[in-house]
Amino acid sequence: MSRIRDPIDSIIAGLGKKPDASEQAANRAVIELKKAWVAERMAPTVLPYAGDTLETVMSQIRGLIEFVEEKSLLLHEGDITSSGQDGENIKLQLLVVETELERAKFVARGYLRARLAKIDQSAIYWSTQTPLDTPLSPKEQEYLQRRLIIKEKLYDSSFLLSLHSDLQNLNDTDGAVSMVDEPDLDKPVAIKVTKPGLDPVVCGNDTVLLEHGGLYMLRYSAIAGLPVDIV
Numbered sequence: 001m002s003r004i005r006d007p008i009d010s011i012i013a014g015l016g017k018k019p020d021a022s023e024q025a026a027n028r029a030v031i032e033l034k035k036a037w038v039a040e041r042m043a044p045t046v047l048p049y050a051g052d053t054l055e056t057v058m059s060q061i062r063g064l065i066e067f068v069e070e071k072s073l074l075l076h077e078g079d080i081t082s083s084g085q086d087g088e089n090i091k092l093q094l095l096v097v098e099t100e101l102e103r104a105k106f107v108a109r110g111y112l113r114a115r116l117a118k119i120d121q122s123a124i125y126w127s128t129q130t131p132l133d134t135p136l137s138p139k140e141q142e143y144l145q146r147r148l149i150i151k152e153k154l155y156d157s158s159f160l161l162s163l164h165s166d167l168q169n170l171n172d173t174d175g176a177v178s179m180v181d182e183p184d185l186d187k188p189v190a191i192k193v194t195k196p197g198l199d200p201v202v203c204g205n206d207t208v209l210l211e212h213g214g215l216y217m218l219r220y221s222a223i224a225g226l227p228v229d230i231v
Contacts, residue, residue: 026060030104033057037111039230042190044220045183046118046126049137050111057108064101068094119144122181123151185221191228198226 036050071090119126119140126136126144136144172179196212203222210216210228 026056026063026104029053029056029060030107033111034107035229037107037114040111040114040118042230044185044187044189046115046135048135049115049140051137054108054111057104061101061104061108064097064104067097068101071097115140116143118183120147122183123148124180125182128180185224186219188217189220189223190215190217190231191223192231193228195227198228201226 032053033050036047036053040047071094075087075090119136123144126134127148129136134141169179193210193212193214193216198210198212200207200209201218201222202208203218208216208218208222210226215231
């Protein structure tokens, strides 16, 4: 069965240009980052940072921006007649490239925002993780520390300083209700098994056999760290 081609690939091929190896790698990176984005949205905790994939996508974005600026400058300066055949080809190329640029930017923004949303939700919890245990990138750790400083100053000026000293601790875990909001690792997630030969997993009182290619809904704590796709 022939592979269904991406519409953008088809348009580029129609212009007589086939994606080279670097472009194919960049396209694969966008697909991988989109999968990481979906997994990040579905998982209850922050997942390991897909830094290499994100950097590949960002490099592609920078290259696409340079291409758009260069071709737009040619049209603007009149080096190529916009109404001629060359001008029409450039306009079509710009349309394709700008579409691809927006797609890559959308995926990158979505991935980062999904991570920041979970960092915001459990900021104090993530601030207690050691550098070896944290899945946050250095930039995300810097963001977290700045956020906590701003939040502490706001709470102090608003109401905390007017309370008894025993009630001013934002990371208090004593008593019936903890002040630290931790990720719910028992939240169910949908997964697809991408590798054969995985060991059975224990989920509550049940033991689940993970078949290659199978789809399952299981607690995140039961499948954390396994080579499966969260979908």
